[in-house]
Amino acid sequence: MPSGYSGKTGQDKNPYLDATPSGSSAGSATAVTSDFAAVTIGTETNGSIISPAIAQSVVGFKPSHGTVSGELVIPLSRHFDTPGPITRTVKDAYLTTSAFINQPIKAELSKEGLKGKRIGILFDADSAISKKIISDLEVAGATVVKGMKLEENQQDFTTFDDILKADFKTDLNQFLEKNQAPMKDLAAIIAFNKLDEARNMKYGQGNLEESEKNEATVASVDQRADDLIKKANKRIESLLTSNKLDALVDLNADSLFLVPIAGNPELTIPAGYEKDGQPVGMTFVGPNKADESIFEMGYAYEQISKNRKSPVISADNSK
Numbered sequence: 001m002p003s004g005y006s007g008k009t010g011q012d013k014n015p016y017l018d019a020t021p022s023g024s025s026a027g028s029a030t031a032v033t034s035d036f037a038a039v040t041i042g043t044e045t046n047g048s049i050i051s052p053a054i055a056q057s058v059v060g061f062k063p064s065h066g067t068v069s070g071e072l073v074i075p076l077s078r079h080f081d082t083p084g085p086i087t088r089t090v091k092d093a094y095l096t097t098s099a100f101i102n103q104p105i106k107a108e109l110s111k112e113g114l115k116g117k118r119i120g121i122l123f124d125a126d127s128a129i130s131k132k133i134i135s136d137l138e139v140a141g142a143t144v145v146k147g148m149k150l151e152e153n154q155q156d157f158t159t160f161d162d163i164l165k166a167d168f169k170t171d172l173n174q175f176l177e178k179n180q181a182p183m184k185d186l187a188a189i190i191a192f193n194k195l196d197e198a199r200n201m202k203y204g205q206g207n208l209e210e211s212e213k214n215e216a217t218v219a220s221v222d223q224r225a226d227d228l229i230k231k232a233n234k235r236i237e238s239l240l241t242s243n244k245l246d247a248l249v250d251l252n253a254d255s256l257f258l259v260p261i262a263g264n265p266e267l268t269i270p271a272g273y274e275k276d277g278q279p280v281g282m283t284f285v286g287p288n289k290a291d292e293s294i295f296e297m298g299y300a301y302e303q304i305s306k307n308r309k310s311p312v313i314s315a316d317n318s319k
Helices: 026-033 050-055 090-100 128-139 154-178 186-200 206-213 218-242 258-262 291-305
Strands: 039-044 059-062 082-087 118-121 143-145 247-251 266-273 279-285
Touching (some): 026 050, 039 090, 050 279, 059 090, 059 291, 082 090, 128 143, 128 266, 128 291, 218 258, 247 291
Antiparallel strands (some): 266 279
């Protein structure tokens, strides 16, 4: 199913060009970048805030896991889901996060936020945009450490996928029961969709059916998730501490699969545009629970770089 598709309203569009709006919080990013809203809330399991924010040239913040309540948020996985803001500026993201985070945060937002910081670079600076990111970080006073790499393997992807399939069935059924929803469980949703397949199943419902068939016990899934989280956290924290880094930075979010698994905070900020108009972002990753410092560094970068440009939206939305 394409990112941004809804069985009720159709396909969400990227206002910058004929390209994916990315997802899954596609509509949240589109509303903000198109000036339909100053702030929206997305939910990230793995990339669902960061990716659409990059694709649509807005700021997206994924708080440290567990610092924001998931109450009344339709779940995918209790182990990884994290609500977070999508906005046009870092300051708006900070103010929004301050309003709903479980513990007070007091970041000092200024142009000095990167001075003296050591930033590990996860990408090769082989394009004009990537070189400008490096330059802007250095102009802001940071020491750039190149050649950093987060190791990941196919087993990480497979384990993560298995956990999601199991969690979705368990967590959704609990959510529906607790909130007295019209649909009592995942099986009822699957059956309802089959009543009007042309509308409700344009792209099928294979993922729902796979999750419904899953028979893994809660205890076994919890153990697998705990092991994967610990592994991801160890790799990230080891990279940060062994190189005495205050944060990592990636081009877009190309190397950050393990970060939302570990639960670290992520902040993506517009970094420029390709020749065809495709937005490009850069993403800060900080130590777990270091949300304040990520905002301070991100704000300083944003003020130095000033990359974001609003999309030109045609009156008839013909594109």
